[in-house]
Amino acid sequence: MTVEDIPRLHELSVAVSWPHRADDWAMVIGLGHGWVARDQIGRVFGSAMWFPFSDSVASIGMVITSPRLQENGAGGWLMRRVLAETQGRARVLNATKEAFRLYVSLGFKTLAAVHQMNGVVTSVPEFPATARPMRDADRAAVLRLDTDAMGVARPEVMAALLAVSQGMVIERDxxxxxxxxxxxxxxxxxxxxxxxxxxxDAMALCGPFIAAHQGQFMRVDTRETDGPFRDFLTAGGIEAYDTVQRMSLEPLPEPVGPARTFGLVNQALG
Incomplete structure (x- = not known):
């Protein structure tokens, strides 16, 4: 997979109703390694990627096959290539309903559900005013928090995100x-x-972003099954849309805490 494949990959993701823009494909291609499957006239009908978090952990994502070939083994062919390249690492992924049986057949075990929450922001629920905008001086602390919550460092992913993101932080003492x-x-x-x-704290961090984007489409991928944070998102118009399953092929490093992940980067990058 190369950047030259982006136009065809974008067409592929649109065909299966994934929301990724060409720019979103460019980001993941810059962070990972992937394969594309083509037919005899060069049309892309499948993709699969993996992302090195460290020498010991890899996330697998962007696994797509054209609807007409989903039952003909294209997904398995692509996954076997990715698994061969990631041997020696603990592999983790988020499985769509369509791909779940494939991953089970490859030995992946279910860990937890991930809930895709999205929608147009219709209102701003109340939230604690305890967060402030992120500063450059906060960067090292943010990287440490992400590592502790993930159980593994992913500096390349975080560097790419920080280059294109706005940030909020909570500071105490x-x-x-x-x-x-x-x-x-x-x-x-x-x-x-x-x-x-x-x-x-999760509500305090998200509240300013929601308040600044009323009338716009917003998404959060969370492992929270219910509770105040989910209720907060729903009250703002960010509602449950779909569920995928977090799965792993090997045991994963344990998070350190006390902070934990309330929202993922996306389903490919965890």
């Missing part, structure tokens, strides 16, 4: 204890990652 990033994605905006110690 001179320490950064939570952060959230906002960037353009798909039909509008996505908030992620969101790393916080509790639901009130």
């Amino acid at each position: 001179g320490q950064i204890v939570g952060f959230a990033l906002l960037r353009q994605f798909g039909r509008g905006w996505v908030i992620g990652p969101i790393v916080a110690e509790n639901e009130a």
Whole structure:
């Protein structure tokens, strides 16, 4: 997979109703490694990517096959190539309903559900006014928080995100204890990652972004199944849309805490 494939990859993702823009494809191609499957006349009918978080962990994503070939083994062919390239790392992915059986057949085990919340912001629910805009001086603390919440460092991913995102942080007693990033994605905006110690902090981090984008489309991918944070998003018009399953092939590093991930970068990058 190369940047020259982006126009055809964009067509492929549109065909399966994924929201990725050409710019979103450019970001993931810059961060990972991938394969495309072509037919005899050069049309792209499949894709699969992997992203190195470290020498020990890789995230797999952007696995798409043309609807007419989903039952003909194209997904398995692509996944076997990705798995061969990632041997020696713990592999993690977020499985769509369409691909779930494929991943089970390859040995992946289910960890948790990831809920895609999206919609046009219709109102601004109340939220604690405890977050402030991120500064350059906060960068090291934000990277440390992300590493602790993930259980593994992903400096290349975070560097790419910070270059195109707005950030909010929560500071207590001179320490950064939570952060959230906002960037353009798909039909509008996505908030992620969101790393916080509790639901009130997660709401405080997202609230300013929601308030600034009334009438615009916004997305959050979260592992929260219910509770105040989910209710807060729903009250603003960011509602449950779809669910995927987080799966892994090997045991993953444990998060350190106390902060945890309330919102993903996206389903490919975790």
